[in-house]
Structures are given as C-alpha cells and as structure tokens.
Amino acid sequence: MLYREAGDFKTSYIADSQTFPIRFDRWRYYAVLAVAFGIVPFVINDYWANAVLLPFLIYAIAAIGLNILTGYCGQVSLGTGGFMAVGAYACYKLMTAFPDVSIIIHLVLAGGITAAVGVLFGLPSLRIKGFYLAVATLAAQFFLVWLFNRVPWFYNYSASGQITAPERTVLGVAVTGPEAPAWAAYLLCLVFVTVLALVARNLTRGKQGRQWMAIRDMDIAAEIIGVNPLAAKLSAFAVSSFFIGIAGALFFAVYLGAVEVGEAYGIQKSFLVLFMIIIGGLGSIFGSFAGAAFLVLLPVFLKNVLVGGLGWPSDLAAHLEFMIVGGLIIFFLVAEPHGLAQLWRLAKEKLRLWPFPY
C-alpha cells in the first residue's frame, strides 16, 4: 500500500519532473543518504572501508562513467583502465606540483584532464563503429599504460616507477596518505559519488541524455532528426572520461595510496568495469551501483566462504572466482540481458500493483 503514485498530487512542473516521482522511493533515497552520511562514518573500520566500501564507491563512479558512454550512447569502450590511469597520474602531478591547493580541486581537475584525453581518443568514433571501435579503444588502454610506465616525467623520476600519494587534508583532516582515517576517506568518496550520480542522473534524462540515446539506438536516424553526432559522441566521451578520471584519481589517491600503473590500471580493470555495467544493467544509474556492489562483494564473499570457511587454498578460490564471474555474466546475458536494474524495475512494477497481479 505504501508504493503508490495514488494520492501524491503534483502541483508544479518541478514536482512533476523530479528524480523519484513516487513518495516511497523518495524517502528511501533520503534514508539511504542519511545512513550513508550519518551512521556509517561512525561505525566504519579499516577492514570494511578497504575491502568493501571504498572500492564500491570508487567503482560505482567508474561504472556510471562507462555506463554513460556504453549504456546511454552505445559506444563500447575497453579503455576504462587507461582513462583511470590518466586521472590518477593527472591527480598525482597536480598534487605534487601545487601542494597548497585543495585536493578536491585536484580531483576535479584530474577529471577534466581525463575528459580532454577521452575526447582525443573518442575522435575515431566518428568514423569507426561497433566492434572496430571497441578494439580501437584498446589502443588507448595499451598506449596510455605504456606512456605512464615509460616516461619518467609522469612519475616524477621516482626510482621504483610507482606513484605515491602525499598526505593532503580537507578541513584539517587527512584524506590521503597512510595516516588518513577510514571515515575521512569514506566521506570524501561518498560526497563525490553522491554529487556525480546526481549529475549523471540529470544529464541522462535531459536533452543531452536523449541525444545520446538517439545515437545509441540508431546513429544515422538520429543524425537525420537533427542530432549532431559529433557533439553527441564527443560529449559522451568527455563526460564519461570525466567520471572515470575522477574514479581513477580516487582509486589512486584515497584507496590504494601507491600505484604501479600496469598492475592497477591494466586491461583487467577495463573488463571489470564493463562487467559491472553488464551485470548491473546498461543504461541505468542504479544498475551501475548494483553492478559495482555485486562485483566488489562477490570476491570478498567467495574468499570468506572458500578460504575462511572451507579452508581451501586461496589460488583455488581465485580461479573459482574467475569461473563464477564468467558464468554469471553468461547467465545474466541469457536470462536477463538488461541486468540487475531490470530485476529492480520489475520488482517495483509488481510492488505498485500489489496485491493484484495485473
């Protein structure tokens, strides 16, 4: 009885076009925000932050970014890892070059730099389509990783070739570096996730998002009805890379602290984020969160059950994880090609009609 539009009268256009038109959804959203901001920071510990919450939040940003490009605009990209690396290295160079500027500005700037690089690698998308483009984005992946590995300027000529995040503070509390408390890192990521998800949600249901979806559904037809493919595709690349760049910068500065580019931002990362949006649901912001949560929790869960519970060797658990992730992807594609988001949508539809079946 709770989940109804009935009795929820909209008296203005603003109220009519709000993100969550159903009152219950709205309250649920506020409740989630209240728990995330008001309760979790006080009960968080290092294990939960590092194993679950931080990767979940950061991957959620990356997944939203890729979802904008692949799910909304239909351009499959396998270069996510490379773009995350751009964000990380841009953030590192900015942090070391301008130590007095706030880290938040650096993070946003890192996103901007990644957006520029993304547009550059998005240019071929105007000529190349479909699989050819998917493979072409691999060029970005391999070239960028190689660049950060081989050009010493990017890692400030450090002997190990790694980049290490120096300690930076927000409002007097350290958020990067080894001394940063778990709750501060968590809150920083949470703020970014909240703001960026809101931006993405509103971009995708506005004019820009409709242009992207028109391009996705059929680019020639979209062009004929007046969508500029150049602007639509490149803006998708730019916005997507902006998100992914911020995710990469957070991944390096807040989560890992020290990064070796081939390991942290390799091709596996590209696939991981792609899997997140497939399992979560292409073209859905909620799906990006669901997919990120699923693929972050799955290894933790498997590790706890198989290694912790049954006492199996950890390499076996790692191989099983591969099989399970692969199997699940196939299962989802066969059973529910629209991912977890579609299940969620169906559940909501049922809820609205409950207790009647139709």
Next chain:
Amino acid sequence: MPEQFFWGVEVVLNGLMAGVLYALVALGFVLIFKASGIFNYSQGVLALFAALTLVGIMDGQVPFAHLINAALGTEIHHFGWHLPALLAILLTALVMVALAWAVQRFIFRHLVGQEPIILFMATIGLAYFLEGLGDIMWGADIKNLDVGLPQGINATIDEVTYEWFGYGFFIDNLDISATLIAAALVTLLILFAQYTKQGRAMRAVADDHQAALSVGVSLNFIWIMVWSLAGVVALVAGIMWGTKMGVQFSLSLIALKALPVLMLGGFTSIPGAIVGGLIIGVGEKLFEFLIGPMVGGATENWFAYVLALVFLVFRPQGLFGEKIIERV
C-alpha cells in the same frame, strides 16, 4: 651500414614469422565471425585452454586434482602415463569439439537473434569462465610443452647466409615450422570452405542465415562445426605459442595481439587475417627496432593498435572487409 641493413632484414624476417602466428589466432576469429556474426573474444583463451589440455593429457595429469585434493583431502596428481604427442593432440581436438558443442548448446543457442554486442560480451564471459576452468582443471603453474617440433637457431640458414653475405641470419627453427604448418592449415581451410559440402553450407550460412536455413542447412550443426574448427585452429596456435614461451596465463593475451590484425584485415576476410598478421608482425618489430630505443622500448604493446586505429580512420572496414553499407 651493411650491418644495420642486415639487422633490419633479420627483423623483417622475424616479424613475418611472428605475423604468421598472429594470423593463426586471427583466423579463428574470422571463421566464427563469418559464420555466426559472433565476435569471439575468447579465441586466445581457447588457445590457452587447448594447450593446457594438451599438456595435461600428455603428462597424464588428473583433471581437477587441485580441487579434489582440497575438497576431499586426498593427494592425487597423476595417472602415471605419458602419451605420445600425436595421440594427445587428437584427444585434445576431441575435447575442443566437445567444448564447441557445449558452448553452442549452453550459451549461443539461447542468444540467437541478440544484438552483436551482447554476443561479444558473452564471449568475454566465456573467456573468463574458460580461464578459471583451465586453471582449476590443470593447475596454474607454467608448463613446458614439447610435441617434438624442432627448436633453436637454424644452423643451415645461419651458415648459408654467412657464406653469401658475410652475416649469419638468426632464424628460429620453431618459427619456420610454425610458418609451414600455418600455411598448410590455411590452405586446408580454404579448400574445405570451397570444395566440400559442409564448407559450402558454412559459406551459405555466412552469406544469409535465413536463406541457408530455408534450403535445409542446419544452423546448429554449422555453428558447432565452426566453433570446433576455431577450437582446432586455437589448438594449433596454442601448440606454437606454448612451445615458444611455455603454457601459462599470458598465452591468452595473444588474443589481444590478434585484434589489431583483425581490424587491419577486416573481420570477414581470411586473406585479410593473413595479410594483416604479416603487416602487424613486420610493423611492430621494425618500429621497435627503429624507433623503440628512442622512446624507451616495449612499444610492441601498443604499436599494433595505434597502427590499426590510424588505418581504420581512413578505411573503416579494414583492408579486405566487406564495404559497410548503412541503411536506416
């Protein structure tokens, strides 16, 4: 100068040989893509899986030994036999055919009519699954594969070229045999596609699914056949690469090397795969030799992609690909 020149020639020759191996992997892609429109990312993992299975069968390893030992607390590892290479290769080919059936039965039968991109992602899932399966079945340690192919520097070529030019060319025996076997395989495949009943049916399916179906071609059979062929091609590629650098995880990455080859040659063209493979092989070796030292080396990781990318901007369907016609 002559020294430099001979080095360059040697680099080109070795690039050609490497290109043949790339082409071999690309060939598997083209077969499946032509017949079913599936862009098969798992081709590299198929090669890894085939090579792992081959080594496992030759050495008489117990499949899933690691898992069984962990679950039941037993200590089994080997059956205690060593099979001759040829028999093991035949058995592995049978395994690949069975795998082809399973892939068709459990995955792609349910995905008929889906968008190409969904099929592509399913093959990525398949790649992950097979990677885990291969490691669990046969163990993840690096294995040596020796099916009796000659290895090491070819002494004859070294001596003859030294007499002629005063500079001995270094060419690996393995590369020569790989080239010959790949050439034979390609010839066989082309003959098969042109002159046998099944080959004709395969081309018919590639041309038009529905028309082929209406004249009585079994799509199911053709698709299983194509996946089996791709599996066998993967087995050959796995043997070559496995002998060259050991059977290990990185073997599956050769698929990533084959992708730019495909882009360059066009996804639907068998000659394209071969020519593309040769261009990429020579191109990346020459670039590494000439430009590599100036920019810090290891350019082989990305050069092929950038080359293919630049090329595609000017010719979006690849060298020999069918012209892309777009309709609304």
